[in-house]
Each structure stands twice: as structure tokens, then as C-alpha cells.
Amino acid sequence: MKSPEAILQQYFGYDSFRLNQANAVENVIAKKDTFVLMPTGGGKSLCYQVPALVLEGTAIIISPLIALMKDQVDALRVNGISAAYVNSSMNIFEQNDTLNQLKEGKLKLLYVAPEKLSADNGSFLKLLEGLNISLFAVDEAHCVSHWGHDFRPDYLFLNGLKERFPQIPIIALTASADEITRQDIIKQLNLQEPIVLISSFDRPNIKYFVQPKQSVSSHILQYLNEHPNDSGIIYCLSRKGTEDMANNLKVNGVNAAFYHAGISSVERAKVQEDFIKDKTRVMVATIAFGMGIDKSNVRFVMHADLPKNIESYYQETGRAGRDGLPSEAILFYSNADLMKLKKFAMIEGNEEQSSLMLRKLQQMSDFAEMQKCRRQYLMEYFGESHDGNCNSCDYCLSDLENWDATMDAQKLLSAIFRLKERYGKNLIIDFLRGSKGVKITEYMRNLPTYGIGNNGDKSYWHNLIKQLISNDFLRESNEEFSVLKLTENSKEILFRDKKVNLRKVKTLSKAVTVNEIETFDPTDNVETNLELFDDLRILRRELAEQENVPPYVIFSDATLLELATYLPDSKEELEQISGFGAFKIEKYGELFLKMIVDYCKNHHLTSKIAEKAPKKYRAPKQTNKSEAGTYTITFQLYKAGNSVEEIAKIRNLSLNTIQNHLANFVEVGTIKASELMDIKKIDPIISIAKTQTIQSLKAIKEELGEEFSYFEIHIAVAFYKWQEKNINQF
Ligand code: ADP
Numbered sequence: 036m037k038s039p040e041a042i043l044q045q046y047f048g049y050d051s052f053r054l055n056q057a058n059a060v061e062n063v064i065a066k067k068d069t070f071v072l073m074p075t076g077g078g079k080s081l082c083y084q085v086p087a088l089v090l091e092g093t094a095i096i097i098s099p100l101i102a103l104m105k106d107q108v109d110a111l112r113v114n115g116i117s118a119a120y121v122n123s124s125m126n127i128f129e130q131n132d133t134l135n136q137l138k139e140g141k142l143k144l145l146y147v148a149p150e151k152l153s154a155d156n157g158s159f160l161k162l163l164e165g166l167n168i169s170l171f172a173v174d175e176a177h178c179v180s181h182w183g184h185d186f187r188p189d190y191l192f193l194n195g196l197k198e199r200f201p202q203i204p205i206i207a208l209t210a211s212a213d214e215i216t217r218q219d220i221i222k223q224l225n226l227q228e229p230i231v232l233i234s235s236f237d238r239p240n241i242k243y244f245v246q247p248k249q250s251v252s253s254h255i256l257q258y259l260n261e262h263p264n265d266s267g268i269i270y271c272l273s274r275k276g277t278e279d280m281a282n283n284l285k286v287n288g289v290n291a292a293f294y295h296a297g298i299s300s301v302e303r304a305k306v307q308e309d310f311i312k313d314k315t316r317v318m319v320a321t322i323a324f325g326m327g328i329d330k331s332n333v334r335f336v337m338h339a340d341l342p343k344n345i346e347s348y349y350q351e352t353g354r355a356g357r358d359g360l361p362s363e364a365i366l367f368y369s370n371a372d373l374m375k376l377k378k379f380a381m382i383e384g385n386e387e388q389s390s391l392m393l394r395k396l397q398q399m400s401d402f403a404e405m406q407k408c409r410r411q412y413l414m415e416y417f418g419e420s421h422d423g424n425c426n427s428c429d430y431c432l433s434d435l436e437n438w439d440a441t442m443d444a445q446k447l448l449s450a451i452f453r454l455k456e457r458y459g460k461n462l463i464i465d466f467l468r469g470s471k472g473v474k475i476t477e478y479m480r481n482l483p484t485y486g487i488g489n490n491g492d493k494s495y496w497h498n499l500i501k502q503l504i505s506n507d508f509l510r511e512s513n514e515e516f517s518v519l520k521l522t523e524n525s526k527e528i529l530f531r532d533k534k535v536n537l538r539k540v541k542t543l544s545k546a547v548t549v550n551e552i553e554t555f556d557p558t559d560n561v562e563t564n565l566e567l568f569d570d571l572r573i574l575r576r577e578l579a580e581q582e583n584v585p586p587y588v589i590f591s592d593a594t595l596l597e598l599a600t601y602l603p604d605s606k607e608e609l610e611q612i613s614g615f616g617a618f619k620i621e622k623y624g625e626l627f628l629k630m631i632v633d634y635c636k637n638h639h640l641t642s643k644i645a646e647k648a649p650k651k652y653r654a655p656k657q658t659n660k661s662e663a664g665t666y667t668i669t670f671q672l673y674k675a676g677n678s679v680e681e682i683a684k685i686r687n688l689s690l691n692t693i694q695n696h697l698a699n700f701v702e703v704g705t706i707k708a709s710e711l712m713d714i715k716k717i718d719p720i721i722s723i724a725k726t727q728t729i730q731s732l733k734a735i736k737e738e739l740g741e742e743f744s745y746f747e748i749h750i751a752v753a754f755y756k757w758q759e760k761n762i763n764q765f
């Protein structure tokens with residue numbers, strides 16, 4: 036029996052498993068039931084494909100999406116693996132042909148649509164009983180549960196599977212399951228003592244941006260001009276919206292198309308196919324588009340209109356960057372959109388449903404309005420904890436300034452206290468601002484806090500409330516009419532004079548700006564030959580066309596980038612390129628090598644494969660093209676022995692920026708704090724930082740005084756954060 040690692044390298048050209056993949060593979064090979072929860076792009080397929088190749092017999096994969104089935108089978112065949120599918124799109128002869136291959140034991144993997152299980156009184160399952168089956172994989176397993184958002188009655192047939200085939204392991208996989216759905220899947224499939232593997236839902240290669248919804252078309256055009264080679268999806272709310280947007284892009288020379296449920300199914304299939312095959316660059320679509328799209332090189336997903344809830348937003352943005360390369364999610368936000376959607380959310384005669392939808396909509400708008408790391412908000416929404424400071428969302432990339440909000444926080448909290456924690460934010464704000472409205476009673480007007488907040492307008496107070504909530508200085512009750520409540524921390528502010536340091540955005544980082552520098556390969560400092568990269572893409576497209584498969588089935592963008600960076604010049608060197616398994620080297624190696632070697636000759640270049648670190652030892656992927664570049668330059672100059680001041684001068688950037696860069700390297704452990712500051716000063720700073728809920732450099736500085744510079748404090752705090760993150764390893 037071959038080892039899973041050998042299979043991974045030989046057939047798929049990858050040299051290591053991702054964490055939960057290894058666990059899943061090992062478990063299935065040991066013939067145990069397994070449940071895998073992984074985000075889109077996490078790498079679910081390999082969890083059953085590798086065991087299928089290790090074990091004897093045929094693996095049966097139940098998958099509900101016909102388009103995906105075909106894609107997967109194409110991708111396997113391109114890797115030299117015998118795979119096939121049966122579904123209702125095939126005629127009876129084609130189906131029989133495949134079933135004959137199955138009976139003869141010629142298939143390693145067979146994909147089947149769920150309806151096939153119930154058809155003809157379950158004759159398919161009867162057929163399987165006489166054959167050597169290695170495993171059952173249930174893809175999109177949430178379809179088996181009534182709790183899931185996509186229940187499919189055909190999936191119910193799966194609950195007899197375990198009883199009929201008690202010896203055969205079942206692996207269930209999904210990207211969307213809350214706790215109830217998860218339990219239900221395990222119950223419905225009758226999994227026996229399953230190992231449950233849950234991966235983080237974070238998508239570190241996607242950068243999140245929210246921008247005000249103004250002159251959207253021109254912003255989008257500018258973005259497309261700045262990213263001329265990138266393909267992506269723009270979501271609009273209405274059918275007409277998609278048509279207008281696509282037409283406008285076309286008029287401006289962008290290769291775009293639109294997609295919505297109102298166009299014929301033939302036309303839809305064509306539009307979708309063109310996008311998948313890289314013939315259409317930008318797809319403008321309603322949410323009808325995307326289900327079953329597996330295109331791995333979607334570089335951006337934009338929302339020209341506000342999505343209805345975080346779940347949809349996350350699912351849609353999740354279609355970006357399945358190949359693991361840096362990608363961007365950009366939301367254009369306006370209050371007008373919020374109002375419009377609120378109207379849609381009111382369903383007459385269904386109070387319960389309406390209020391649920393309104394709450395979800397509110398959370399969507401909180402995401403857009405909140406002054407907080409976007410990734411942290413998303414992760415916490417899905418029940419995972421996250422420290423913030425992701426360094427790859429607009430908030431974290433922005434120029435932030437500290438802001439002493441103590442006084443206004445005190446005003447706000449004492450108003451809530453005086454009004455006995457019985458009112459929602461609108462009334463509290465009216466009260467603070469001294470409104471003469473009818474809701475403010477005579478009794479209220481006589482309270483001492485009435486009207487003490489007319490220094491700020493409504494949106495100022497709304498914003499402060501949000502920030503206080505997100506820092507746990509305040510909370511909102513979950514009743515029908517939510518009411519502001521004090522927390523333990525708010526009492527510290529009210530009665531013990533605790534300072535409130537918040538941060539606010541000075542200039543918001545935007546997706547649509549000219550990047551300072553483009554470094555393509557996010558992991559190394561070796562330059563990518565973009566011209567060659569383009570040529571390789573053309574070659575890939577031609578091959579894809581010949582074989583009638585989508586280009587990414589042949590090679591992902593990530594693989595082509597490695598080629599254009601490391602310039603391998605022999606088949607041995609190709610083995611070191613991620614995505615080149617033995618089969619693909621034989622099949623495509625020469626073609627690609629020829630193109631690379633010619634290019635090198637013309638440009639007087641030679642192979643740089645020696646500079647490619649073995650993948651296992653490489654730094655985790657940086658997620659941000661321009662930032663990765665700018666940080667790297669600072670780092671190189673620093674390593675070359677330049678002082679902070681010198682680096683700032685050379686780069687023509689502010690001292691502050693360079694200091695921030697360096698602090699970043701301290702925070703990830705690349706630079707030691709002691710290289711940058713007097714080691715004796717570190718402890719006093721950390722001991723104060725430890726007492727703070729949110730680290731405020733300013734507050735630390737106030738306590739320590741003149742002898743400690745902001746830079747030193749920043750570095751020590753960064754060091755402290757690094758320690759905190761790595762505490763388990765000591
Ligand atoms: P999912 O089904 O979870 O959405 P896929 O199985 O389609 O994800 O995998 C997403 C991408 O990640 C694919 O391009 C796949 O080839 C790549 N991938 C998966 N596992 C690995 C690995 N161990 N090393 C490198 N690339 C991987």
C-alpha cells in the first residue's frame with residue numbers, strides 16, 4: 036500500500052497535507068467514519084480522493100451538483116486517475132457504459148447524484164453490494180438535514196447506507212453547518228463514533244474592504260484598470276442592475292457579461308461556461324450565480340449592493356481565492372441600501388420571519404459600519420474567536436489614531452444608568468441631545484443628564500455606542516425591542532474613573548488605489564516574470580480548449596505563478612513545483628518547459644529553483660500583495676543594516692510607517708524586540724499592557740512618561756502580543 040503522502044505527491048503534485056486533511060485521510064484509510072467541516076477552498080476533495088487511491092476498490096462519492104461533478108472528474112482524469120460520474124444529464128447508454136466500468140472494477144472513483152440512489156427501487160445500491168467498494172463520501176452533507184439551508188429529499192436515502200454497508204467507512208463533508216445541523220448530519224447518516232474535524236472558517240488569503248457607495252461604476256472601472264489580469268464577480272441586487280452594470284463595463288472596454296435568473300437556461304449555461312473557461316473576465320450577477328462554480332482563480336468579489344445577511348456575504352466572498360492566492364472582497368455600502376432592504380425584509384403577516392431578517396440585516400450593516408477588524412467581526416459572527424489585527428482588512432490597514440473617549444462614554448453610560456437601562460439607543464441619543472420629542476417625558480427632562488450630549492450629532496453617538504459595545508463597555512439586550520444595558524466594564528468607567536481609549540480611522544485604506552508595488556509571489560522575494568506568466572496562461576487555455584475542460588483543471592494560477600517565478604528547466608525541477616504530479620509532468624511537462632526555456636534564453640535568465648524553499652519550511656502566506664511588498668522592502672533594508680530613520684529616508688515614507696512595519700515583524704516573531712530597543716525597558720511596558728483590555732500605547736505612555744518613546748512602547752507591545760500568541764509553545 037502506498038503512503039498517502041506519496042499519493043499526494045505523485046497524483047496531485049503537492050508535498051504536504053493541510054492539517055485536517057491529514058487527519059481525515061488517515062481516519063478514512065483506517066476505515067472509520069469521519070465528519071469534515073471546512074470552508075470553501077479548504078481542500079475537502081483530497082480528504083476522500085487520496086484514501087480512494089490508497090484503498091482497494093472503488094470510492095462512491097455522492098454529490099448534488101452536476102456541474103461540479105463533471106469538473107471534479109475532469110480534474111481527476113487530467114491527473115491520470117480513472118474516475119467517472121453518473122447523473123440524470125446522461126442518457127441510458129452512457130449510464131450503462133459507466134456502470135459496466137464500475138462492475139469491471141475499472142474505476143477508482145465514481146461520482147453519483149443523490150437521485151440515482153433512490154431510482155429504480157434502489158437498484159444502484161443493490162449493484163454496489165456485489166462489488167468492492169472502498170468508501171462512501173457524502174459531499175455537501177448539509178443537504179441531508181432539514182436544518183441545513185439546502186435540504187434535498189433524495190439525500191434521505193443515505194440513512195440506510197450504514198446499515199447496508201457496515202464495513203465501509205463514510206466520510207461526510209460540508210462547508211456550512213451550525214451545531215444543530217452538524218449533529219443532525221451525523222444522526223441522519225448514522226455515522227458510527229465518527230471523528231469530527233472542524234477547520235477554522237477564516238480565509239486568510241481574502242482581504243476585506245468596505246467602501247462608501249459613491250460613484251460605484253467609476254470606482255469599479257478604476258479597480259479593473261489597476262488589476263488588468265484579474266477575473267472576478269460583481270454582485271448586484273436586481274436583474275436590471277446587473278444588465279446596466281455589465282453594459283457600462285462593456286462600453287468601457289471591459290470583457291464582462293451578466294447573469295440572472297431571468298435569462299434562459301441555455302444562455303445561462305453559456306455565460307457561466309465562458310466565465311469558467313476564462314473567456315469572460317468579469318461576471319456581473321445576482322445571487323443566482325455561484326452555486327456550483329468551482330473556478331479557482333476568482334481574484335475579486337465585489338458587492339455593488341448590500342447583501343441581506345452575513346451568511347450570504349461570506350458565502351459569496353468565499354468564491355474568491357480558492358487557489359489560495361491573494362484575493363479581495365469589496366463591499367460598497369450605503370445607508371440608502373440598508374433602508375431599501377429593510378422594506379423588503381418586512382413580510383406581511385409573518386412577524387417572526389420579518390424580525391429575524393431585520394436582525395440579520397442589522398448585523399450586515401454593523402459589519403460595514405463598525406470600527407473594528409472586519410475579519411474579527413466575521414469570525415466572531417460564526418462563533419470563532421479572533422484577536423483582530425488581521426493586517427488584511429481595510430480597518431487593520433488604515434491609518435488609525437487613538438482617541439480618548441472617556442468623557443463622552445461617561446455621559447452616555449450615565450444617561451443609560453439614569454434611565455434605568457430600560458431604553459434602546461435611539462431614545463438614549465435623543466435624551467442625551469436634549470430632544471423635545473414626545474418620547475422624552477417631563478420626568479426625563481428633569482434628570483441632570485438630559486441634554487448633556489449636544490456636542491455630537493446622532494451619527495457620532497451611534498458610532499460611539501457601537502464601539503463601546505464592541506469593546507464590551509456596553510451591551511444590547513436580545514429582546515424584541517433591544518435595550519442598552521451596562522456591563523461590569525461600564526461600571527468601571529462610571530464609578531472608578533477608568534479611561535476609555537478607542538481608535539478611529541484617520542484615513543481608510545481602500546481597495547481602489549494604485550498599489551505601491553506589486554509582488555506576485557506572496558511567499559518569497561523572488562521576482563515573477565509577468566510576461567511569461569501571461570504566456571503560460573495562454574498555453575493553459577489552449578490546452579484546456581483542446582481537452583474541453585476549464586483551464587484551472589489543468590493547472591491553477593498558483594502553479595503558473597511558481598513556474599514564472601522559479602523558471603524550472605528540467606522535468607526533475609518541475610517536481611518541485613506545487614501542482615505538478617508525475618502524470619502531469621509526463622503529459623504537459625515538455626510543453627511548459629519549452630516555453631520557459633525559450634523565455635529564459637531571450638531574457639538571459641536561468642533557473643531559480645534553488646531559491647525555492649521546500650514548502651514545509653516556508654513562511655505562512657502573506658495575504659496582501661501591496662503590503663507584503665512594502666513590508667518586505669522595509670525588512671530587507673533593515674537587515675542590510677539601515678536605521679529606522681535611514682529606511683524612512685530611502686523609501687520616502689514617514690518614520691511612523693517604517694516603525695509600524697518593524698513592529699509588525701516583531702509581532703510575528705521575525706525580528707527580536709531586543710534588536711530595536713533597550714531590553715530593560717521591555718518588562719515595565721508589558722506589565723502595563725497586561726492590565727489593558729485593549730492595548731493603548733497612549734495610556735501606557737501616560738503612565739511611563741518621557742523616558743519611554745512611542746516606538747519603544749509599540750515594539751514592546753508587539754513583542755507581548757507575539758508572546759501571547761505563542762504561549763503554548765513555551
Ligand atoms: P473545497 O472542496 O473544500 O472547496 P477543494 O478541494 O476544491 O476545496 O480545494 C481547493 C483548492 O486547494 C484546490 O485548488 C486544491 O487543489 C488546493 N489544495 C487542496 N489541498 C491542497 C494541499 N494539501 N496542498 C496544496 N493545494 C491544495
Ligand code: ZN
Pocket residue numbers: 407408409410411423424425426427428429430431
Ligand atoms: Zn482586520
